[in-house]
Amino acid sequence: MQPVPxxxxxxxxxxxxxxxxxxxxxxxxxRRVAVIENEFGEVGIDDGLVLxxxxxxxxxxxxxxxxxxxxxxxxxxxxxLRRRDRFDQILIETTGLADPAPVAQTFFVDEEIAAGTTLxxxxxxxxxxxxxxxLDDTKPEGVENEAVEQLAFADRxxxxxTDLVTPxxxxxxxxxxxxINAVASIIxxxxxxxxxxxxxxxxxxxxxxxxxxxxxxxDEDAEHxxxxxxxxxxxxxxxxxxxxxxxxxxxxxxxxxxVDIFRSKGIFAIGGERNRVVFQGVHMxxxxxxxxxxxxxxxxxxxxxFIGRNLDRDELRAxxxxxxxxxxx
Amino acid sequence: xxxxxxxxxxxxxRLWTHRLCDHLEVAIGSPDRTLVAAGGLGGDGMIVDATSxxxxxxxxxxxxxxxxxxWSPDSEVLASGGQDGVVALSHRxxxxxxxxxxGWVQALAWSRDGKVLAVGAGKHLWTWHRTDDRLVDHGxxxxxxxxxxxxRREPLVGLACYGGVRWFAVAGPxxxxxxxxxxxxxxxxxxxxxxxxxxDGRWAASGNQDATIHLWKxxxxxxxxxxxxPAKITAVSWDATSQLLASNGAEDVTVWDxxxxxxKGRTPLQLSGHTSLVSSLAFQHRGALLASCDGASIxxxxxxxxxxQLGQLEAEDEGFAGVRWHTDDRTLLVGGAAGRLDAWNxxxxx
Numbered sequence: 001m002q003p004v005p006x007x008x009x010x011x012x013x014x015x016x017x018x019x020x021x022x023x024x025x026x027x028x029x030x031r032r033v034a035v036i037e038n039e040f041g042e043v044g045i046d047d048g049l050v051l052x053x054x055x056x057x058x059x060x061x062x063x064x065x066x067x068x069x070x071x072x073x074x075x076x077x078x079x080x081l082r083r084r085d086r087f088d089q090i091l092i093e094t095t096g097l098a099d100p101a102p103v104a105q106t107f108f109v110d111e112e113i114a115a116g117t118t119l120x121x122x123x124x125x126x127x128x129x130x131x132x133x134x135l136d137d138t139k140p141e142g143v144e145n146e147a148v149e150q151l152a153f154a155d156r157x158x159x160x161x162t163d164l165v166t167p168x169x170x171x172x173x174x175x176x177x178x179x180i181n182a183v184a185s186i187i188x189x190x191x192x193x194x195x196x197x198x199x200x201x202x203x204x205x206x207x208x209x210x211x212x213x214x215x216x217x218x219d220e221d222a223e224h225x226x227x228x229x230x231x232x233x234x235x236x237x238x239x240x241x242x243x244x245x246x247x248x249x250x251x252x253x254x255x256x257x258x259v260d261i262f263r264s265k266g267i268f269a270i271g272g273e274r275n276r277v278v279f280q281g282v283h284m285x286x287x288x289x290x291x292x293x294x295x296x297x298x299x300x301x302x303x304x305x306f307i308g309r310n311l312d313r314d315e316l317r318a319x320x321x322x323x324x325x326x327x328x329x
Numbered sequence: 330x331x332x333x334x335x336x337x338x339x340x341x342x343r344l345w346t347h348r349l350c351d352h353l354e355v356a357i358g359s360p361d362r363t364l365v366a367a368g369g370l371g372g373d374g375m376i377v378d379a380t381s382x383x384x385x386x387x388x389x390x391x392x393x394x395x396x397x398x399x400w401s402p403d404s405e406v407l408a409s410g411g412q413d414g415v416v417a418l419s420h421r422x423x424x425x426x427x428x429x430x431x432g433w434v435q436a437l438a439w440s441r442d443g444k445v446l447a448v449g450a451g452k453h454l455w456t457w458h459r460t461d462d463r464l465v466d467h468g469x470x471x472x473x474x475x476x477x478x479x480x481r482r483e484p485l486v487g488l489a490c491y492g493g494v495r496w497f498a499v500a501g502p503x504x505x506x507x508x509x510x511x512x513x514x515x516x517x518x519x520x521x522x523x524x525x526x527x528x529d530g531r532w533a534a535s536g537n538q539d540a541t542i543h544l545w546k547x548x549x550x551x552x553x554x555x556x557x558x559p560a561k562i563t564a565v566s567w568d569a570t571s572q573l574l575a576s577n578g579a580e581d582v583t584v585w586d587x588x589x590x591x592x593k594g595r596t597p598l599q600l601s602g603h604t605s606l607v608s609s610l611a612f613q614h615r616g617a618l619l620a621s622c623d624g625a626s627i628x629x630x631x632x633x634x635x636x637x638q639l640g641q642l643e644a645e646d647e648g649f650a651g652v653r654w655h656t657d658d659r660t661l662l663v664g665g666a667a668g669r670l671d672a673w674n675x676x677x678x679x
Contacts, residue, residue, distance in 0.1 A: 049393070054451070056472055058491050058520045061539040071473065071491060071520055074538070075433070079394070079412070082352040082370055082650070082666070110538070111560045111606075 003118040004081070005201045006090045008103055010150045011125030012134050013096030016160040020125055020192035020199075021093050025050070029196050032086065036076050037093035049087075051076050055095060057102050060109055066259045066283045068102040069109050077106075081116040089200055090117065097146050100124075100153035101262065101283055108285040123199050124154035124184075125192060128173050129164040135176055148230050151177055152262040152307045153282075154184040156199060163190045182232035183265070183305050230262070233313045234305040237320055240271040241302055245323040250279075250286065253319060258284030261308035267291060269300035271325045279304075339618075339629055339640040341673040344660065345382025349373050353664030354609065354651035355395060359404035362657045366407050367670045368395025374409060375670075376419070379655060382672065389417035389427060399437035399446070406459070408446050410434025416448050416457070428464050430455050436477040438486060445500045447486040449474030454488055456499045467509060470495060476523045480547065481530025485512055489521035489535055494545070515545045515552070522563050527571035532587060534574055536562030542576055546591070553593060555585065560606055566619070568612040573632055575619055577607035582621045584632040600630050602638050609651040613658045618675070620661055624648035627663060629675065642673065 011017040024033055034049045056071040073092065080090060094103060100122060107119040126147075127134075134147035151157065157177060162170055174186060187194055246268065254261060264281040268288075276291035294300055304320055351371030358365050358379060366388060368374030374388025374395050388395065391411025399408045407419045416434050417427040432451020439446050448455040454467040454474060472491035479486050484500035488511075495511040520538035526547070527534075533545045542555040542562055558578035566575045572588040582600040585592045603623040610621040618639070619630045627649055629640040642649075642663070651664040661673040 054473075056491070058472075058538070059518070061519050061541070069538075071538070075435075075473070075475075079370070082354075086351075 001084060003116055004084055004087060004090055005120035005203075006077075006092060006107070006117045007120050007200055008092045008094065008100065008122045009125065010094045010098060010100050010103075010122060010153065011096065011158075012127065012130075012147050012150065014130070015096070015125040015127040016158070016189075016192040017093055017096070017125045019160075020123075020158065020194070021091065023192060023194075024091060024196060024200070027196065029200075031088045031196075031200060033089045033091055033200075034080050034087045035091045035093065036073065038095050049080075051080070053092075055098065066101070067105060067109065067285060069106045070102045073103065073106050074110050074113060077113050077117060078110075081112065084116065091200075099144065099146065099149055101149070104153060104282040105285055108282060108287060121155040121199065121202050122153050123156045123158060124150045125158045125160055126151070126173075126177070128159055128161045128170060131159075131173055132176055135180075148180060149262065151180045151184075152230050154181055156202070157181070157184045157186045158189050158192060158194060158199070159186050160189045160192050162188045180230050180232065181307055182234065183307070229309050230307070231309075231311055232305060232307045233311045233316055234303065235317050235320055236301055236303050237324060238299070238301045239327065240269050240300055240325045241320070241323045242325050243270045243273075246270070246320075249319050249323055250281075253316075254281055254284050254286060257308075260310050261306050263307040264305065266302065266304040268302040268304075269294065338678050339675055340678045341640065341642060341661065341675045344380075344672040344674050345377070346672075347375060347377060347382070347384065347670045349375065349668035349670065351394075351668050352650055352666055353668050353670055355398050356651070356653055356662040356664050356670055357398050357400060358653075358655035358657065358660070358662065359400045359407075360402055360656055361404040362655070364400075364404065365655060365660075365662060365672065366398050366400065366409075367662070367664065368398050368409055368411075369664070369668050370394040371668060372411065372413075374398070376407065377670075377672075379657065379660065379672070386419065386423075389415075389419060389425060391415060391417070396433055396435050397437045399439055401439050401446075401459075402441065402443040406446075408437045408439070408448075408457075410437050410448065410450070414450060416446075416450070416455070418446075418457070426462075428455075428457070430464075430466070432473075436474060436489075438477040438479055440479055440484065440486070440500045441481070442500075445486075447477050447479070447499065449477050449488060454486075454497060454499070456486075465499075467497065467499065472520075475521055476535075478524045478526045478533070481526060481528070482547075487515075487524060487526065487533060489524035491520045493517045494521065494524060494533060494535065513548070517543045517552075517554075519543070522561060523565055525565040525567055525574070527567045527574075527587075528569060529571035531571060532567075532574075534565050534567070534576075536565045536576060536578065540578055542574075542578075542585075544574075544585075544587070544592070551591075553591065555583075555592070555597075558583070563608070564610050566610055566612045568617060568619070568633070569615050573612070575610050575612060575621075575632065577610055577621070580604065580606060580623070582607055582610055582619070582628075582630065584619070598632050598636055600628075600632065600636050600638070602626075602628050602641070608649075609653075611653045613654045614656055616658045618654075618658075620652045620654065622649045622652040622663070624650075624666065627652050627661070640675070 266279040349369035356367040393412040430450040436449035476489040562578035
């Protein structure tokens with residue numbers, strides 16, 4: 001049986017998450033959606049089910065200091081997977097203040113969920129009028145700014161309430177989003193009115209689509225005017241990489257710096273491999289799968305993106321460059 | 330009766346079949362061996378005459394799914410719990426009552442004297458006291474209660490939660506103050522998924538999300554952790570002698586021998602044959618046979634005598650979801666992924 005695609009909707013309080021979820025629940029889109037959200041009460045609806053989740057975050061005993069998972073989601077998703085023929089899609093709405101990491105890490109850590117579902121996309125809904133204030137909100141030492149984290153984790157960003165800002169303000173909001181997350185596609189909406197084909201079952205988490213169009217930030221000369229501690233860093237490296245060296249480097253990097261690296265994603269050309277290797281990580285957890293085969297005349301190159309805090313572009317580039325297989329002249 | 334595809338040295342004959350509307354993992358025999366109760370994730374359930382297979386009564390419906398069932402020791406009351414946050418009591422004389430407790434009712438356990446029913450509902454421990462029909466909320470625990478088990482030697486109920494097992498004295502005649510602290514705790518930093526107390530009351534074993542088993546010797550401070558499983562452990566089962574502990578968490582069934590000084594330094598038995606993760610397993614109540622299931626097959630073993638498989642049933646039109654021995658120890662109760670319930674009579678091959 002095919003894994004069930006799971007969409008995670010995050011967003012600050014009042015950004016429009018619930019409007020979006022209600023739209024998904026009520027629109028005739030032909031998909032049977034099971035929705036997991038907070039404090040709704042459990043009810044059966046025409047083509048699906050709404051399940052109540054009480055956020056319960058657990059640390060895992062796997063030696064990974066930032067590895068937390070959502071125990072409630074493991075239970076609910078496990079239960080849904082026993083009735084998987086009844087759903088086409090699962091949607092998880094997080095609370096406004098939720099850190100997306102434990103949600104995403106749940107899909108890596110629990111083998112039943114990893115096998116039965118696929119994390120399709122993390123959708124972050126943001127309010128065009130208030131986002132900058134939330135991003136600039138000063139937090140006490142050691143407390144994360146949830147608005148920044150939610151942008152950093154996003155595969156797609158719904159820039160909502162665009163009718164409430166001027167074009168100039170909208171440009172500035174987009175620039176601030178791009179400073180943090182240069183990879184996620186941004187969709188402008190009013191009342192969270194979006195074509196659901198753009199957010200459900202889109203395969204965005206694995207990044208192959210987003211990275212197929214070289215985003216500007218992969219260019220090393222791209223300027224980052226705003227000084228923010230959470231940024232995106234990306235590279236394109238021509239030629240093949242050595243699998244063992246790449247594994248060693250990424251393993252070491254994420255083990256030692258994974259607390260600061262929120263998301264890592266890559267599409268690799270590995271020496272001797274006919275298929276592209278698609279890589280994704282959340283903090284210290286990562287996995288990889290085979291992507292599509294390389295075309296006969298397609299230039300083989302690798303793309304790698306990190307989104308996180310205190311990223312040193314030169315150091316990261318040197319790390320991945322060191323994994324290149326030198327071709328004899 | 331249909332002959333099962335089980336191979337020597339044991340064979341199985343199908344006794345009867347019923348169908349619930351969705352995935353069925355929970356089927357249990359009454360202690361007096363006369364009845365079988367089953368409840369599925371579709372929310373419906375039934376009480377069946379164990380011998381004839383005739384439907385005796387419906388289990389109270391729990392919209393969104395039945396998660397737990399428990400017979401009182403005198404077989405007079407069946408408790409059922411569901412995703413609807415309700416614990417329902419079906420009495421043999423036809424009387425019924427339902428109590429809203431909130432949360433998913435994942436675990437139900439009767440005290441040995443049958444006077445108290447412990448209910449794990451979300452984060453709350455509730456007890457229903459049979460003598461005066463009194464329901465008590467003992468307040469929220471630090472995390473969701475995933476399983477419950479009564480101690481054998483003391484009137485304590487153990488709650489499996491994140492962080493360990495919390496034991497409460499809830500069986501006494503006095504009402505227990507809501508929010509009371511546990512009488513004992515067995516600490517373990519991890520998420521506990523299932524809990525089994527050995528029949529002799531010497532051990533408590535938890536299966537855990539982090540692919541370990543934690544074993545406590547009750548009531549001293551001895552504890553052990555078994556690692557090396559590829560997946561989380563959702564099922565543990567003790568044999569009648571309290572010497573063998575079977576666990577899932579892999580395609581193999583792992584059986585630990587805890588006799589004598591305990592399992593420390595011993596290599597467990599690995600029962601090989603399943604082709605995907607074992608989802609459910611159970612020892613006979615008094616005998617030595619162990620049944621285990623994955624989606625495609627049910628396999629029978631006698632671990633006391635080694636790793637040889639004694640028999641096998643292959644899934645037919647739908648996968649297997651759960652397996653349990655009826656209290657007669659001869660009938661295997663098998664739940665299907667789409668709601669089928671089969672009772673198989675297991676016997677020696679001639």
